[in-house]
Amino acid sequence: MRLFGKGGHGSKPEAAVDPVVMAANLVLRLQTIVSREISAQEQAVVTVGHLKAGTTAAVIPEEAELGINVRTFSAPVRDHIIAAIERLARAESDGARAPRPPEITSVYYLPATTNDPATTERVIASHQAALGADKVIRIPPASASEDFSVLADAAGVPSVYWFVGGVAMETFHKAAAAGRIYDDIPLNHSAKFAPVIEPTLTTGITSMIHAAAML
Numbered sequence: 001m002r003l004f005g006k007g008g009h010g011s012k013p014e015a016a017v018d019p020v021v022m023a024a025n026l027v028l029r030l031q032t033i034v035s036r037e038i039s040a041q042e043q044a045v046v047t048v049g050h051l052k053a054g055t056t057a058a059v060i061p062e063e064a065e066l067g068i069n070v071r072t073f074s075a076p077v078r079d080h081i082i083a084a085i086e087r088l089a090r091a092e093s094d095g096a097r098a099p100r101p102p103e104i105t106s107v108y109y110l111p112a113t114t115n116d117p118a119t120t121e122r123v124i125a126s127h128q129a130a131l132g133a134d135k136v137i138r139i140p141p142a143s144a145s146e147d148f149s150v151l152a153d154a155a156g157v158p159s160v161y162w163f164v165g166g167v168a169m170e171t172f173h174k175a176a177a178a179g180r181i182y183d184d185i186p187l188n189h190s191a192k193f194a195p196v197i198e199p200t201l202t203t204g205i206t207s208m209i210h211a212a213a214m215l
Contacts (some may be wrong), residue, residue: 001089002103005096007062016060020053022096023064026089027051030068033084044081045071045143050208071143073112113149116158123160126214127207135203139163164204166195 003023008016027048032042046068060191069087072078089102127136142163152159165172175184176186188193 001068001085001105003064003066003089003093004098004100005060005062005064006099008060010058010060010170013060013173017097017099018060019064019098020061022092022098023051023066024064026092029088029092030085033088034132037080037084038077040078043073043141043143044077045069046081046085047071071145073141075112110145110147111149111153113146113152113159113161115160119158120160123211123215125160126210127162130206130210131203162207164200164207166200168196168214210214 003019003026005019005022008015030046030048033046038044047070048066049069050067051064054061060124070078070081070085072081086102086104089104093100093102124136124138146161148159148161172181175181178184186194
């Protein structure tokens with residue numbers, strides 16, 4: 001998203017239209033979409049991943065750029081959030097006397113990944129047989145995104161997506177017992193994310209081979 005202002009000197013803000021203030025207000029306002037417009041029975045996330053504006057402290061820039069990430073589990077909720085983002089952006093621009101409306105571009109879209117129930121049960125059984133029942137757990141829906149769903153939909157076949165743990169078990173259990181999973185275990189995209197090579201690699205290969213053989 002690009003928000004447009006009127007550039008000027010930092011000493012004369014009344015002669016400019018500040019897109020930095022617009023962007024700052026909008027970042028906070030976007031967080032009310034999920035908390036005030038989406039049912040508590042639904043799941044959704046709106047994240048502003050980057051905000052770029054200006055090059056120096058003494059100059060009010062011409063525009064600000066926001067990178068916005070939306071994650072939902074249903075198409076209607078997604079459509080509502082996208083419409084709300086556009087509505088709030090236009091309202092903020094109008095309220096700030098922006099010289100032109102915001103420019104909003106959809107960069108990419110990935111549909112929800114939905115595991116086929118019957119095939120999922122068969123894959124779970126194959127993993128339990130190959131790895132041991134104590135090594136296989138069911139997890140709730142995750143807000144991570146994947147283009148895997150595009151492949152399955154295009155092929156028109158049932159599909160199953162699973163995760164493979166990449167942290168040493170003793171490290172995970174210690175962090176879980178202390179309630180510090182997010183503090184002590186770096187998530188993917190973190191600069192400190194470093195899965196242990198083994199048994200991660202062997203587990204991943206084993207799970208794939210046995211699932212494929214079962215199907």
